Amino acid sequence: MKLQISTSLALYSVLEFAVNTHDPISAADIASKYRVSTHHLAKVLRELVRAGILESTRGVGGGYRFGGSASRLTLLDIIELFEDIGNHAGRNRQAGASTDVGRALGVVLAEIDEIAKATFRSITVDTMLKLIERQRAKEKSQAVPKRARS
Amino acid sequence: MKDAPLALAGLRVRPAEATDLDQVIAIDSEITGKKKTDYWFELFHRYGAGRSRQRLFLVAESGDTIHGFIIGEVRDWEFGSPPCGWVFGISVRPGARLAGIATRLLDSICAGFRRAGVDKVRTLVARDNSLVLSFFRSQAMMAAPVIPLEKDLK
Numbered sequence: 001m002k003l004q005i006s007t008s009l010a011l012y013s014v015l016e017f018a019v020n021t022h023d024p025i026s027a028a029d030i031a032s033k034y035r036v037s038t039h040h041l042a043k044v045l046r047e048l049v050r051a052g053i054l055e056s057t058r059g060v061g062g063g064y065r066f067g068g069s070a071s072r073l074t075l076l077d078i079i080e081l082f083e084d085i086g087n088h089a090g091r092n093r094q095a096g097a098s099t100d101v102g103r104a105l106g107v108v109l110a111e112i113d114e115i116a117k118a119t120f121r122s123i124t125v126d127t128m129l130k131l132i133e134r135q136r137a138k139e140k141s142q143a144v145p146k147r148a149r150s
Numbered sequence: 151m152k153d154a155p156l157a158l159a160g161l162r163v164r165p166a167e168a169t170d171l172d173q174v175i176a177i178d179s180e181i182t183g184k185k186k187t188d189y190w191f192e193l194f195h196r197y198g199a200g201r202s203r204q205r206l207f208l209v210a211e212s213g214d215t216i217h218g219f220i221i222g223e224v225r226d227w228e229f230g231s232p233p234c235g236w237v238f239g240i241s242v243r244p245g246a247r248l249a250g251i252a253t254r255l256l257d258s259i260c261a262g263f264r265r266a267g268v269d270k271v272r273t274l275v276a277r278d279n280s281l282v283l284s285f286f287r288s289q290a291m292m293a294a295p296v297i298p299l300e301k302d303l304k
Binding site: 115119130131 | 283286
């Protein structure tokens with residue numbers, strides 16, 4: 001499944017801030033890690049601040065901090081700030097959508113959208129942080145040189 | 151109204167007994183709005199009292215109060231899957247939530263599944279049941295490689 005770039009940046013950012021809660025992190029640091037434009041990222045971060053998910057601090061040592069509830073904030077909450085999964089009205093305006101073939105295909109696409117929404121709605125930031133930790137542990141164990149394993 | 155936070159250290163998970171059924175039925179009724187007495191007695195007859203290593207009906211209690219339950223069994227080769235533990239019911243009294251009880255119940259049934267010789271657990275959750283979906287996700291469960299399908303027979 002492909003998300004819009006802004007949506008992906010928002011998810012990366014929120015999770016980075018949720019992992020590193022001690023000190024504010026600058027937009028430039030996140031942009032550098034993910035190799036994206038600081039300008040584009042700043043627009044995404046402003047939207048997240050407006051939604052109360054991040055807090056911004058100005059001045060020397062300033063940046064952004066996670067300001068939401070990791071146990072309540074879901075991936076869908078973040079995604080829906082930037083795109084509308086399951087925009088049936090939008091799909092219905094596409095050419096061919098009003099034909100019988102278009103309507104039948106719409107039923108299948110709607111099924112996929114509902115599964116995607118239910119998945120994103122069920123995963124909180126807390127759950128994602130646990131997944132990130134498991135992923136890191138798995139990659140660390142796979143990175144152990146073969147001779148060290150035997 | 152929510153109860154005072156439970157002392158998790160005093161919580162015990164054990165096989166359900168017949169004397170637990172009134173409280174189990176009450177918990178289920180509080181959550182679903184339906185009192186299913188016959189259903190629970192039948193379920194206990196098939197899954198309760200620790201009769202089978204492959205069928206598990208566990209309750210979480212502190213003192214004389216049952217706070218939650220979980221039911222599951224090992225199923226062999228259904229839907230083309232190797233033997234696997236299936237959780238098909240978990241409930242915690244609404245007033246006792248957020249105390250880790252569901253986690254203890256799931257951990258206990260998974261331990262039972264391991265003792266029965268399986269190394270995977272699955273469950274099925276209604277798409278709109280965000281609460282239970284979120285719980286299982288928080289316990290490191292991911293989407294299984296199966297797709298539930300249905301059609302009307304009327």
